Amino acid sequence: MIDHSNRGSGSVTRERILEIAEQLFHERGYGATGVATVLRAAGVRSGSLYHFFRGKEALLLGVLARHLALLRIRVFEPVERATDDPLERVFALLQLYMRNLESSGFTLGCLVGNLALEVADTIPTARVPIDRYFDTWSGEVQRWLEAAGGRLPADADRPALARTVLAVMEGGVMQARAHRELRPFAAAVGQLRSYLESLEARARRERTESGQSPSGEGRRPDPTRRGINGSAWRTW
Amino acid sequence: MIDHSNRGSGSVTRERILEIAEQLFHERGYGATGVATVLRAAGVRSGSLYHFFRGKEALLLGVLARHLALLRIRVFEPVERATDDPLERVFALLQLYMRNLESSGFTLGCLVGNLALEVADTIPTARVPIDRYFDTWSGEVQRWLEAAGGRLPADADRPALARTVLAVMEGGVMQARAHRELRPFAAAVGQLRSYLESLEARARRERTESGQSPSGEGRRPDPTRRGINGSAWRTW
DNA sequence: TCTTTAGTTGATCAATCATTCAACATTTTC
DNA sequence: GAAAATGTTGAATGATTGATCAACTAAAGA
Structure with a gap:
């Protein structure tokens, strides 16, 4: 079995797939976007996609990683x-x-x-x-x-x-x-x-x-509140 | 062609289908929920569902109408x-x-x-x-x-x-x-x-x-703002 | 140059998808 | 109680789904 984790990270094909998939996932959603649609839009055959990504879910994770980056x-x-x-x-x-x-x-x-x-x-x-x-x-x-x-x-x-x-x-x-x-x-x-x-x-x-005096950069405020038992808890 | 608009509005079968579909749409989403899944969960055969609803989209509209009601x-x-x-x-x-x-x-x-x-x-x-x-x-x-x-x-x-x-x-x-x-x-x-x-x-x-004096029920406030040209516009 | 690794092709697969419909059953109407 | 309307059955349909893989090509390393 092939190790798909980080397959050809710099490949232009991989990048084009991610770019297209991101666009389609955004426009239509993940489930409503078929792999075939991604393939057609990216001008790539299925083997290439599955060379870089274990499956559709892995493609989604790749899109999310790129989106965060x-x-x-x-x-x-x-x-x-x-x-x-x-x-x-x-x-x-x-x-x-x-x-x-x-x-x-x-x-x-x-x-x-x-x-x-x-x-x-x-x-x-x-x-x-x-x-x-x-x-x-x-x-x-x-x-x-x-x-x-x-x-x-x-x-x-x-x-x-x-x-x-x-x-x-x-x-x-x-x-x-x-x-x-x-x-x-x-x-x-x-x-x-x-x-x-x-x-x-x-x-x-x-x-x-x-x-x-109005200070431009105020001292860091305390982002915590005291609970009833005295313990600090974050409010978010 | 059958008129599906308002087919058997009170039917218990129709109601059960809507109830189940609402639940599944909420749990898994619309696209991810197959009609077959709805049928199985509702204990109904496909013909019944399509007797009440023109298709999956009509089922969605029925769910939304019920949800609003x-x-x-x-x-x-x-x-x-x-x-x-x-x-x-x-x-x-x-x-x-x-x-x-x-x-x-x-x-x-x-x-x-x-x-x-x-x-x-x-x-x-x-x-x-x-x-x-x-x-x-x-x-x-x-x-x-x-x-x-x-x-x-x-x-x-x-x-x-x-x-x-x-x-x-x-x-x-x-x-x-x-x-x-x-x-x-x-x-x-x-x-x-x-x-x-x-x-x-x-x-x-x-x-x-x-x-x-503090009035419990205040007079109705003016929910408008004045635009630069003096016209009122709603802010939402 | 030879070998190895990386990338690509595209036909093919089983599974699932939403939908159809003729036949049958039940309930309502008159 | 006959006729009509309403509801139900379930096998079958064609389209689409995500995924596979042996064969092939291109690029990289020794």
Whole structure:
């Protein structure tokens, strides 16, 4: 038996298969995309695909790995180029998804979100990279929120906030696709903005009350809460 | 050709097929559920199913119609029994989804959310009932928010807030299923609570400033904003 | 140059897919 | 109680599914 783990990682054929499969999985979903469709679109015969991937599930894992590897280049870097303001980056990120929705006629939202709901239970091995993708995505948002330092209250739960941003994105994408309109998505983003502004306002208030100078990079806040028994637990 | 529209609406067989199909679509998804699986689980032969439904897509539409019809009994009524406080009902609603996730081993989240991402593009006729389901869901939340009256600021956008609650639910369910933990969901719900509390605090402040008495049922707030050209537009 | 490894071909497979329909059974209508 | 409408049976259909593999070619290493 052939060892398929890492077969021809650099091969152009392998890359083309992954590229096409990613596109088709995003447009039609994993189950609805036949291997034959991938083969036809990639201009490749079945033997080649099964030379690089043990089967369709392995192809899915390859697509997910590639998708995660490209997350920074495709998403974070454009957003970070768009604005230096760490809090505005949150909204530039959400706007990126809104633009992609609109320019694709509300078909292309979040591939990983689609797969999370479609295969998380039926293909257990796929759940892990999906989970890791969400971790990375919200982790970057969390870093932006932490970079905002004292602009947010010290006790504001940044990890939980980052998970909320992800929820608003996925829930917004879902509603926008169902509605074929950005409006419900934009409404949720507007409320998120209003929430962050209220947090900034509170931070300003507390800062002037205690007579502190506005520090650009605030000290790292404590991201934990105390449980009733005194133990620390993470809220996300 | 037989007219399938409304074939034997009350038939016990038809009802059993819908019940089983709903369950299987929720557990495995629409595409991954074969008609043969539905037939076996329902203890029915193919002819019966095709007597009531033109095909698999029509079965899906039947499931969606039934699911919408049961939304009040299954979701809203239990929540409204749980608490009279209109704002607490929002969180009782979210808690209902959390409980269902946990008791099903993180497999059963929101059927309509799953279907929205799986078939919204590929089965255009299904998009309409999915859309209507989201409308009804967020519409009820909106009604609760409006029932909170003056406890929320007059300018708080209740329809947009309701859409945000829906986004938090769907995004939270998605993350919880990917993580196989409630934590990310609970984190987002916690932030939503914090947001609503900040809105309540502001409403209290503005109420005392203008010297008004706290009214249980506030006058209906203006759910519109003024655009740059003076026209009103809905934000959701 | 010879050998080995990597990559490609495409016919072929069994399994599953959604769907059909003539025959039969039951219930309703008049 | 005859006729009509409604519901049920289950074998059969053709299309599509993911996957296999022996034969072949191209590239890499000695």
